[in-house]
Amino acid sequence: MSTEQTSATSGPTPVEAFKQNILAKLKYAVGKDPRNAYSHDWFEAVALAARDHLVDNWEETEAQVDRKQHKRVYYLSLEFLIGRLLVDCLSNLGLLETARAALAELDVDLETIRQVEPDAALGNGGLGRLAACFMESMATLGLAAHGYGIRYEHGLFKQVVSDGWQQEHTETWLDFGNPWEFERPEVSYNIGFGGSVRTEDDGGEMPRLTWEPNETLRAIAYDTPVVGWRGSSVNTLRLWRARAMEDLQLERFNAGDHFGAVADVVRAESISRVLYPADSTEAGQELRLRQEYFFVSASLQDLLHRHMAAHGDIRSLPDKAAIQLNDTHPAIAVAELMRQLVDVYRIDWNEAWGMTVATLSYTNHTLLPEALESWPVSLMERLLPRHMQIIYLINAYHIDSLRAQDIHDFDLLRSVSLIEEDHGRRVRMGNLAFLGSHSINGVSALHTDLMRETVFRDLHRLYPQRISNKTNGVTFRRWLYQVNPLLTGSLVDALGENLLDAPEERLRDLEPHADKAGFRKQFAAHRQHSKRALASLVQERLGIHLDTEAIFDVQVKRIHEYKRQLLNLLHTVALYQAIRNEPTTDWVPRVKIFAGKAAASYHQAKLIIKLANDIARTINADPTVRGLLKVVFIPNYNVSLAEVIIPAADLSEQISTAGLEASGTSNMKFALNGALTIGTLDGANVEMSQLIGAEHMFIFGMTAAQVEQRKRAGELDMSAVVAGSERLAGALEAVRRGVFSPDDPQRYEALVEQLVRDDRFMVCADFDAYWHAQRRVDAAWQKPAQWWKSAVLNTARAGWFSSDRTIGEYAVDIWKVPTNRD
Numbered sequence: 001m002s003t004e005q006t007s008a009t010s011g012p013t014p015v016e017a018f019k020q021n022i023l024a025k026l027k028y029a030v031g032k033d034p035r036n037a038y039s040h041d042w043f044e045a046v047a048l049a050a051r052d053h054l055v056d057n058w059e060e061t062e063a064q065v066d067r068k069q070h071k072r073v074y075y076l077s078l079e080f081l082i083g084r085l086l087v088d089c090l091s092n093l094g095l096l097e098t099a100r101a102a103l104a105e106l107d108v109d110l111e112t113i114r115q116v117e118p119d120a121a122l123g124n125g126g127l128g129r130l131a132a133c134f135m136e137s138m139a140t141l142g143l144a145a146h147g148y149g150i151r152y153e154h155g156l157f158k159q160v161v162s163d164g165w166q167q168e169h170t171e172t173w174l175d176f177g178n179p180w181e182f183e184r185p186e187v188s189y190n191i192g193f194g195g196s197v198r199t200e201d202d203g204g205e206m207p208r209l210t211w212e213p214n215e216t217l218r219a220i221a222y223d224t225p226v227v228g229w230r231g232s233s234v235n236t237l238r239l240w241r242a243r244a245m246e247d248l249q250l251e252r253f254n255a256g257d258h259f260g261a262v263a264d265v266v267r268a269e270s271i272s273r274v275l276y277p278a279d280s281t282e283a284g285q286e287l288r289l290r291q292e293y294f295f296v297s298a299s300l301q302d303l304l305h306r307h308m309a310a311h312g313d314i315r316s317l318p319d320k321a322a323i324q325l326n327d328t329h330p331a332i333a334v335a336e337l338m339r340q341l342v343d344v345y346r347i348d349w350n351e352a353w354g355m356t357v358a359t360l361s362y363t364n365h366t367l368l369p370e371a372l373e374s375w376p377v378s379l380m381e382r383l384l385p386r387h388m389q390i391i392y393l394i395n396a397y398h399i400d401s402l403r404a405q406d407i408h409d410f411d412l413l414r415s416v417s418l419i420e421e422d423h424g425r426r427v428r429m430g431n432l433a434f435l436g437s438h439s440i441n442g443v444s445a446l447h448t449d450l451m452r453e454t455v456f457r458d459l460h461r462l463y464p465q466r467i468s469n470k471t472n473g474v475t476f477r478r479w480l481y482q483v484n485p486l487l488t489g490s491l492v493d494a495l496g497e498n499l500l501d502a503p504e505e506r507l508r509d510l511e512p513h514a515d516k517a518g519f520r521k522q523f524a525a526h527r528q529h530s531k532r533a534l535a536s537l538v539q540e541r542l543g544i545h546l547d548t549e550a551i552f553d554v555q556v557k558r559i560h561e562y563k564r565q566l567l568n569l570l571h572t573v574a575l576y577q578a579i580r581n582e583p584t585t586d587w588v589p590r591v592k593i594f595a596g597k598a599a600a601s602y603h604q605a606k607l608i609i610k611l612a613n614d615i616a617r618t619i620n621a622d623p624t625v626r627g628l629l630k631v632v633f634i635p636n637y638n639v640s641l642a643e644v645i646i647p648a649a650d651l652s653e654q655i656s657t658a659g660l661e662a663s664g665t666s667n668m669k670f671a672l673n674g675a676l677t678i679g680t681l682d683g684a685n686v687e688m689s690q691l692i693g694a695e696h697m698f699i700f701g702m703t704a705a706q707v708e709q710r711k712r713a714g715e716l717d718m719s720a721v722v723a724g725s726e727r728l729a730g731a732l733e734a735v736r737r738g739v740f741s742p743d744d745p746q747r748y749e750a751l752v753e754q755l756v757r758d759d760r761f762m763v764c765a766d767f768d769a770y771w772h773a774q775r776r777v778d779a780a781w782q783k784p785a786q787w788w789k790s791a792v793l794n795t796a797r798a799g800w801f802s803s804d805r806t807i808g809e810y811a812v813d814i815w816k817v818p819t820n821r822d
């Protein structure tokens with residue numbers, strides 16, 4: 001890519017200047033001499049040198065927004081799954097080759113120092129990674145946007161696989177410091193918990209209510225600059241760290257109570273200690289609610305403070321600020337904003353409510369019942385008494401307004417209530433987020449339809465304009481340019497440098513190249529290159545050799561029953577048996593690649609990991625397989641591993657039970673890099689099949705409607721289906737008998753029993769369709785011209801799945817802010 005800065009007519013060349021800057025950072029900021037600098041020292045020096053290049057634009061971006069009084073966007077998210085930032089930053093600044101050359105002159109390899117940067121893994125999976133893509137796209141589109149979240153001291157756990165079982169180890173991304181962040185000790189807010197509410201008659205219309213918490217801690221800001229493509233605009237990700245009001249209770253310490261003296265510190269700081277390692281499984285703990293309120297309160301105080309400083313009038317808030325809630329995790333913002341407006345700014349309730357709804361909007365990311373947040377009323381009353389009062393009031397006024405519209409249907413009123421009465425009294429955070437927002441969106445067309453029909457059916461009937469769809473996207477800078485520079489080079493050669501500035505439109509121009517043998521050959525050669533890189537990673541980490549001529553068949557994502565890694569594993573077993581039993585068939589060589597973390601408390605998911613490892617060990621050791629099948633489970637899936645795996649995939653597994661995967665985003669990353677998808681009509685796969693063409697994918701299985709129909713009919717016993725499918729029966733039987741677990745033959749008995757008797761996720765029900773789709777894959781692979789044509793067309797037609805497009809839609813439809821593309 002030739003996006004580098006051109007050299008000035010006099011003075012040192014950009015490479016020389018960058019080199020001098022690196023050396024200066026190494027010496028004066030890191031305190032090291034080139035002769036005794038470790039890789040990490042070099043990394044830090046380069047990161048600091050790169051950072052210098054964005055600080056001016058960062059200031060300028062902020063100054064412009066201030067000057068022009070732009071409306072600001074605030075993205076509130078409990079998760080930002082960022083990964084590494086060095087190449088991201090250099091590449092968006094157009095400094096990647098400059099830095100590479102500067103380092104080469106110092107005898108340092110950029111690739112080596114790139115690897116020592118720890119991943120910022122402040123998220124679990126798709127939801128957190130989406131937030132990171134959105135931050136980059138918002139900067140690229142020139143939106144005045146701030147991300148707000150928590151600066152977890154420990155991100156998502158490190159997965160170690162020991163004897164096939166997942167073990168969780170503490171992740172320590174901050175151990176060597178973090179050159180990207182700026183600590184802002186002066187930006188600090190008090191956050192209260194507990195206590196009571198004091199009523200005071202100050203002569204006004206309403207009594208003045210004041211919350212008097214009995215526990216207060218501080219939120220300290222840490223800012224990370226987020227640089228957009230071509231470096232033009234630089235936004236801020238502001239993460240909060242919890243601190244105690246005092247670091248030490250000196251009196252207690254002096255009295256000899258050395259532990260008691262720091263007890264408050266430990267309690268307060270536990271809030272930003274660690275990311276909740278669960279995705280879509282109930283967390284339920286008080287600490288989680290404390291995290292949610294902590295970051296919401298700090299963020300709202302901060303943005304209200306900024307608003308007042310810029311505009312001086314609280315009433316213009318909806319015109320000057322748009323606050324997006326990333327899932328229900330920040331839904332307490334509805335009550336907190338009301339509290340701020342009513343109790344602190346003394347705005348009348350009705351007006352405050354209008355302002356709140358006009359300012360907030362909410363994105364839903366899952367319909368899974370176990371992931372829909374609700375908090376026991378008793379816990380809310382104890383931790384956030386004033387907020388609980390406010391929630392009751394919102395609820396009461398809402399129900400009153402419905403009755404006033406002559407709506408008396410008891411079931412409807414019950415279903416739209418903020419309080420769930422059935423399973424002990426609980427606050428429904430989804431309903432709170434819905435009522436407090438002017439816009440609610442789903443993350444794919446199918447998911448949005450299902451929101452309207454299921455979880456929010458009644459609220460949707462009352463507010464039919466509120467729900468809209470915003471299909472997810474991914475940033476092409478990271479997920480194409482950075483992870484696949486060779487392919488990007490070919491795209492630029494074919495379509496011109498300016499492709500990089502508007503790939504979502506320009507990629508389509510690639511379509512005619514799909515018919516050119518020469519281009520297809522280049523495309524395939526880049527894939528080979530990526531496959532070799534992945535193969536050497538697997539060789540290094542697992543000691544397993546992979547045949548890069550085989551189909552690389554990849555399923556990488558969180559381990560969850562609905563994502564159906566089990567379906568893929570059963571296919572693996574059935575294929576293994578077929579290769580052994582039908583040796584004369586011309587089997588196409590496959591490498592099955594799995595990776596993903598299981599929530600620590602999700603036993604079934606951990607058992608699936610063990611099964612994958614048991615199957616891999618058995619198959620890889622069996623000489624009768626003749627190299628036709630290899631299975632690997634690569635430990636510790638994270639953003640950096642995804643960056644190696646995704647460009648190396650021939651086949652992308654997107655096989656969730658239809659109706660359960662809200663969108664998926666890895667599906668888009670794989671297609672963008674030219675992998676063909678084997679998938680169900682679920683989430684964004686539906687839109688992918690429309691835009692890419694179902695003939696360039698391998699679509700199979702029940703639709704969401706068919707799944708729903710089967711569930712409703714209670715047809716979950718699959719005994720007859722199993723009996724009717726020799727391959728499925730054979731695979732299940734082998735797993736059940738302990739073929740893959742001779743050390744503990746009963747290990748998978750219950751698992752198989754459940755698949756057969758209670759097939760909630762339609763694994764058995766979809767098996768035959770999946771098997772046949774996999775054979776279509778084999779057939780297509782044997783026609784290389786056709787395969788690579790489809791691959792090129794996948795890339796050419798994936799443009800719409802850019803997060804720039806998604807953010808453009810949020811900007812126009814929800815936030816009402818212009819972008820630099822307007």
Ligand code: 26V
Pocket residue numbers: 124125126127128130276277278279280281282283284327365366371443472661662663664665683
């Ligand atoms: C839920 C919970 C529940 C309690 C404990 C911690 C925790 C953490 C995260 C979540 C959110 C689960 C929702 C989620 O991650 N949804 C995913 O969002 C992606 C981006 O929209 C989407 O592509 C995936 O399909 C969807 O599963």
